[in-house]
Amino acid sequence: MESYLKENFGGVKAKHSSDEALGRWRNVVGVVKNPTRRFRFTANLDKRSQAAAMKRSNQEKLRVAVLVSKAALQFIHGLPPQADYTVPADVAAAGFGVCAEEMSSVVESHDIKRLKAHGGVEGVLSKLSTSASDGLPASADKLAARQELFGVNRFAEAEARSFWVFVWEALQDMTLMILAACALVSLLVGIATEGWPHGAHDGLGIVASILLVVFVTATSDYRQSLQFKDLDKEKKKITVQVTRSGFRQKLSIYDLLAGDIVHLSIGDQVPADGLFVSGFSLLINESSLTGESEPVAVHAENPFLLSGTKVQDGSCKMLVTTVGMRTQWGKLMATLSEGGDDETPLQVKLNGVATIIGKIGLIFAVVTFAVLTQSLFWRKISDGSYFSWTGDDALELLEFFAIAVTIVVVAVPEGLPLAVTLSLAFAMKKMMNDKALVRHLAACETMGSATSICSDKTGTLTTNHMTVIKACICGKVKDVSSSSETKTLPTELPSSVVAMLLQSIFNNTGGDVVMNQDGKREILGTPTETAILEFGLSLGGDFSAVRKASTLVKVEPFNSAKKRMGVVIQLPGGALRAHCKGASEIILASCTKYLDEHGNVVPLDGATLDHLKATIDSFANEALRTLCLAYIDVDGGFSANDQIPIDGYTCIGIVGIKDPVRPGVKESVAICRSAGITVRMVTGDNINTAKAIARECGILTEGGVAIEGPDFRVKGEEELHELIPKIQVMARSSPLDKHTLVKHLRTTFDEVVAVTGDGTNDAPALHEADIGLAMGIAGTEVAKESADVIILDDNFSTIVTVAKWGRSVYINIQKFVQFQLTVNVVALILFLTVLVLLLVDEGSAPLTAVQLLWVNMIMDTLGALALATEPPNNELMKRTPVGRKGNFISNVMWRNIMGQAIYQFLVIWYLQAEGKWLFGIEGENSDLVLNTIIFNCFVFCQVFNEVSSREMERINVFEGILDNNVFAAVLGSTVVFQFIIIQFLGNFANTTPLTFTQWIASIFIGFIGMPIAAVVKMVPVDSA
Secondary structure (H helix, E strand, O other): OOOHHEEEEEHOOOOOOOOHHHHHHHHHHOOOOOHHHHHHOOHHHHHHHHHHHHHHHHHHHHHHHHHHHHHEEEEOOOOOOOOOOOOOOOHHHOOOOHHHHHHHHHHHOOOOOHHHHOOOOHHHHOOOOOOOOOEEOOHHHHHHHHHHHHOOOOOOOOOOOOOOHHHHOOOOOHHHHHHHHHHHHHHHHHHHHHOHHHHHHHHHHHHHHHHHHHHHHHHHHHHHHHHHHHHHHHHHOOEEEEEEEEEEEEEEEOOOOOOOEEEEEEOOEOOOEEEEEEEEEEEEHHHHHHHOOOOEEOOOOOOOEOOEEEEEEEEEEEEEEEOOHHHHHHHHHHHHHOOOOOOOOOHHHHHHHHHHHHHHHHHHHHHHHHHHHHHHHHHHHOOOOOOOOOHHHHHHHHHHHHHHHHHHHHOOOOHHHHHHHHHHHHHHHHHOOOOOOEOOOHHHHHHOOOEEEEEEEOOOOEEOOEEEEEEOOOOOOOOOOHHHHHHHHHOOOHHHHHHHHHHHHOOOOEEEEEOOOOOOOOEOOOOHHHHHHHHHHOOOOOHHHHHOOOEEEEEEEEEEEEEEEEEEOOOOOOOOOEEEEEEEHHHHEEEOEEEEOOEEEEOHHHHHHHHHHHHHHHHOOOEEEEEEEEEEEEOOOOOOOOOOOOOOOOEEEEEEEOEEEOOOOOHHHHHHOOOOEEEEEEEOOOHHHHHHHHHHHHOOOOOOEEEEHHHOOOOOHHHHHHHHHHHEEEEEEHHHHHHHHHHHHHEEEEEEOEEEEEEEHHHHHHOOOOOOEEOOOOOHHHHHHHHOOOEEEOHHHHHHHHHHHHHHHHHHHHHHHHHHHEEEEHHHHHHHHHHHHHOOOOOOOOHHHHHHHHHHHHHHHHHHHHOOOOOOOOHHHOOOOOOOOOOOHHHHHHHHHHHHEEEEEEHHHHHHHHHHHHHOOOOOOHHHHHHHHHHHHHHHEEEEEEHHOOOOOOOOOOOOHHHHHHHHHHHHHHHHHHHHHHHHHHHHOOOOOOOOHHHHHHHHHHHHHHHHHHHHHHOOOOOO
């Protein structure tokens, strides 16, 4: 079976499957009982092709618009603006000078001419009644009026489906429709021949069973849909920095309105269409809309920003002009959402299993109907009534047909692929509570197979609460861990050095110091920027005063490839000065001078350089993150288009930033090791800092290798093949280094790799990895969009929780598959053997259609609910990972299936042959009593097998059984309903009430399956 599944259903991957692979398995599946339900959680390839066509069309339109805009630029300057636009009356009455449709057209078509006609960006600010410095006024009435005229920043979504839609979809099952038709005929014939109500019992029994199956199935599916809806809401919780009423604050992108002033920085996604107000070095990646991979420089001459594009470099203030479905991105997203997510590899595999068993079941059903029909014909021939057919004969033939159809219902495990979705939905909901947001279904199951985790250091292994605790300024190392020591530091340094240090800290930063709505000072920015700014403020610096004393000319934001940030400022006298900061050894290598203890600029001699390098190593060995600050006076001919100088700097000082290891990380790393998962640290920090943190976390062990990115990237293929398995720490790594490491682990060593990332440049590695894990707090929107799971608390321990849940999903689905295949195998063998060998003469089946439908519900919907929702336990992390090549239906599962199937078959076979003697059953009602006992024993065999299936290898199956309320509820309701069916619904289910002794015997026969399952588990088999 495994080879068949790999050949026909193995092309689908956890990520980036081709349309050809997605289409191939669908063709193999062929006819299914209920396509609507079976393929509900699979990609709609037709809708996807429509979305792709629309995307290509949009890209072409936008590409043309951009080209036309660029061509027009050279002609427009100097031409008088033409004012041929008329403001609609309702817009003018509300106090606005431009409507939503006009702004949408101007921005989308990059129409510089019409923008100039509106007075440029300043004119649009005025017409939208907003301010570049203070943003929108916070008046509720005015915001409501603005929302009414310009719309909300939300995309059109498909309406939530009601419960009755799921009922209707469950009714689309082809076999249930045939059974319903059989029930209708049975009702008509039964009432015509036997009268009401006795003649209606069989038909009504089938109808009641169908309705029960439909409503239980619909309830399960509806609950799943609600879980996915909740998760979709969480996925859409994206915030941006916005200025409103003069205060900078975080707002959901869905609360943005036309006229809002949004602050964008590297890694952000542009949340709406808009115009560039101010900023530096802004590069926008428009490939999602135009298809062009080359980034576009956005500035005052080309101020157009389109929703859905990404900030590749730089930062800016943006004026929102168009929101929601008026943007091209909104229209595109509405179409793309109809295509659905790719199906997961497990869903596809289980579709394959369902297909194989379904074909076998169909053959068995045909044989069953043929045998039963033949028995009827032989009886008629032997009775001499071949030409005399009564209503009873017709009902009997109809019952045979209903049984055959019901065998197809039971034999085709339609619930297998849906059990994956059920388990994934349950796990995703629970993982959300554990601070992990799963963006792609497949990530859940893939994480369970992970063999390697490549983790960032900052914010993942550490707390990301950074503080400057040491500083080396003017060649002297100072401890500044307490506020009192920081405050006295300026008195120990020349005033010129303090002024230069504050000028560097407050100007060369991606952060900001603002007053919030409560009137309190608030520092905005990354944890590193926040720590540096906090240090500057503790020195007595005034952020706004220092910033106003000079003018920013150029900004080069921090880049993980360059590992530095730089600015050029114009001083009050007109002179230009560049400040840079970044990785200590890189910035120090750019320095030729330093500030001595008297504040003088002196050449950087060998002794001083060695002292500064030793200081960096000393800080790093204490697990401190080190940054070097430097400056250079720039020639007057510098322009904003020139590159900031990269050498000739004067070193101002070196700071050591403490970022403590998160509590519980060491224990989590140990859990990973015991689970067979290798944890590697990949960081941009100094190698000594990285090694110190890695040792503290338990990542760097004896024999493990710590290497720097520059050394790693010059290694040859043979060296890498020998080196990579030993690497535990990679420091000073670039995004390309991380991508190379991940690619080698996946391809050369066939590992299943999970990778963490937070920056824009981490996107390639997140995309390459089997599971991309983005940080929810520190991560950029670009990183989150490339990730499969978002770690909401940025904590490594949460990654271990994701791995545990992933394993739980995988094992739970294996348990359910084992349970269901056992029932399938028993049912098919039972019908074939008992029918052919024992029942030819009598022409009656061991189980009726109603009874089979009840068994089907136990093993399908209820079985999935019980076994696919088991919570994870700590034992899961003591097993070795499945890896990339593990067989889903393992030898262990086949052993358990066959052991249990043989026992159940022998029991039913023996009861059919010797049951009357065993239970002392006599009289004309003996066949009905025996068939009721067989039915009861069969159901209790499934009940106890369900308990045994909780563990595939361990003997103790009762541990934690009461922790899973769903399992207990399903088991309890199954037993209660079975009692009701036997004792009270005999007319409909073809059963008769049993005695106390017969009940005890039925339960005992079912229970015996548990010790047999325990004995079978002791039989050694290859775990593959």
